[in-house]
Amino acid sequence: MEKIFHLSLDLSLSHVFGFVAVALFFYMSLWSLAAIAKKRADLADIAWGPGFMLVAWTSLILGQATVDGLIINILVTIWAIRLAFHLYLRNRKRQEDFRYETLKQKWGKNLNLNLFRNVFLLQGCILYVIALPILWIHTHPQELPKHILWIGLLGWSIGFFLEAIADLQLALFKNDHSKKGKLLTTGLWGYVRHPNYLGELVQWWAIWFISASLPFGWALIISPLLLTFLIVKISGIKPLEEQMEKRAEFKAYVENTPSLIPPSLINGILYGSAWFLLIIYGSQSSLFFSIMIAAGCYGGQLWLLTKFDSRTLRSYIVLSIVALGLGFLQEMFFIYLKIVVYPKESIFPPLWLLALYPLFSLTLNSSLVFLNKSPTFTFLLGGFGALFSYLSGERLGVIQLIPPLAQPIIFLFWGLFLTILVIFNRKLRAWFSQR
Numbered sequence: 001m002e003k004i005f006h007l008s009l010d011l012s013l014s015h016v017f018g019f020v021a022v023a024l025f026f027y028m029s030l031w032s033l034a035a036i037a038k039k040r041a042d043l044a045d046i047a048w049g050p051g052f053m054l055v056a057w058t059s060l061i062l063g064q065a066t067v068d069g070l071i072i073n074i075l076v077t078i079w080a081i082r083l084a085f086h087l088y089l090r091n092r093k094r095q096e097d098f099r100y101e102t103l104k105q106k107w108g109k110n111l112n113l114n115l116f117r118n119v120f121l122l123q124g125c126i127l128y129v130i131a132l133p134i135l136w137i138h139t140h141p142q143e144l145p146k147h148i149l150w151i152g153l154l155g156w157s158i159g160f161f162l163e164a165i166a167d168l169q170l171a172l173f174k175n176d177h178s179k180k181g182k183l184l185t186t187g188l189w190g191y192v193r194h195p196n197y198l199g200e201l202v203q204w205w206a207i208w209f210i211s212a213s214l215p216f217g218w219a220l221i222i223s224p225l226l227l228t229f230l231i232v233k234i235s236g237i238k239p240l241e242e243q244m245e246k247r248a249e250f251k252a253y254v255e256n257t258p259s260l261i262p263p264s265l266i267n268g269i270l271y272g273s274a275w276f277l278l279i280i281y282g283s284q285s286s287l288f289f290s291i292m293i294a295a296g297c298y299g300g301q302l303w304l305l306t307k308f309d310s311r312t313l314r315s316y317i318v319l320s321i322v323a324l325g326l327g328f329l330q331e332m333f334f335i336y337l338k339i340v341v342y343p344k345e346s347i348f349p350p351l352w353l354l355a356l357y358p359l360f361s362l363t364l365n366s367s368l369v370f371l372n373k374s375p376t377f378t379f380l381l382g383g384f385g386a387l388f389s390y391l392s393g394e395r396l397g398v399i400q401l402i403p404p405l406a407q408p409i410i411f412l413f414w415g416l417f418l419t420i421l422v423i424f425n426r427k428l429r430a431w432f433s434q435r
Contacts, residue, residue, distance in 0.1 A: 155206030163199025327357030382418025
């Protein structure tokens with residue numbers, strides 16, 4: 001990575017880690033004094049984001065500053081300032097969070113000591129562990145693979161906007177007096193019950209993903225794992241939902257909305273994983289291996305789809321069979337026209353390719369459910385998506401496209417295929433729901 005020499009003191013790894021720990025200790029100590037003076041333990045929430053800023057910029061200046069590290073620091077700073085400002089606006093007009101009130105009642109006479117030790121000092125230690133990937137990046141000047149860096153930055157950006165939009169939607173909802181006492185179940189909150197937490201987790205998993213490309217960076221997986229555990233089990237989702245479970249509307253919300261990860265996202269990940277595994281390994285391995293990959297991913301997709309709507313299981317299976325049949329005819333037609341060639345030059349489409357058709361069909365009721373709104377968009381997505389998939393397969397050496405007709409024919413037929421499949425799926429679901 002390109003170094004920014006005039007910003008960096010270039011200290012050793014142990015010195016950087018030590019100085020950052022000391023700086024973080026004094027930082028949290030000052031916040032604890034402010035909390036004791038204000039009698040507001042929830043100042044710890046506001047201190048959370050800027051604490052990462054402190055770690056990021058201190059380690060960049062003391063370590064081996066690079067352009068990549070500077071970019072990461074800028075993103076962390078934007079996140080920290082937004083989060084701190086959001087929490088300040090939220091907390092200043094309301095009573096202290098019930099979680100802190102419960103702790104303060106429990107501590108009694110030893111309130112100030114416990115506030116420093118069990119809130120601010122503990123939070124500082126947790127913050128330090130979660131920020132380890134940032135420290136690792138600033139103390140290892142090796143060149144970050146550009147595709148790893150940009151994938152990680154894309155993931156961080158997605159997580160940032162997810163968290164920011166979810167926070168904004170919740171703030172606007174709570175400021176609407178006509179919605180007082182009601183539950184927010186629209187916008188991002190209609191897809192998962194905690195989109196703000198999901199966004200934060202995505203960001204820190206993305207930072208770890210970047211650091212994992214450095215020597216021994218993978219070992220810092222403790223950072224996102226710790227944050228995930230804390231959010232899910234300790235300080236985030238669990239106590240919030242325990243407080244809300246007495247509300248009647250919350251029970252219906254839980255039954256229809258996943259907690260953290262939308263099934264559509266998992267469905268898309270399963271299909272993407274199957275696509276990758278079948279193309280990379282299925283095309284090179286035995287028939288049994290291809291069947292096992294396809295069966296495992298197909299079973300996972302079916303389970304997710306029927307978890308929230310088991311009545312349409314038969315429609316999913318019928319759709320998969322139809323997709324497989326149409327896919328077989330389509331691939332046979334491509335082979336007949338000699339616009340695609342496979343390494344083994346079989347007269348039939350390879351099993352690993354055909355296995356993708358039923359897997360793809362199950363995304364129509366989850367990840368690609370939005371296609372029901374526009375046939376034109378469906379046609380274009382089918383055409384361009386197929387071209388991307390086939391060209392990727394050609395780049396990986398599992399298929400050869402014969403110009404000049406291969407690309408336009410694949411675009412046309414896949415556009416028609418997806419449009420027909422979406423229309424058939426819509427009618428099929430309507431028919432099964434009436435029975």
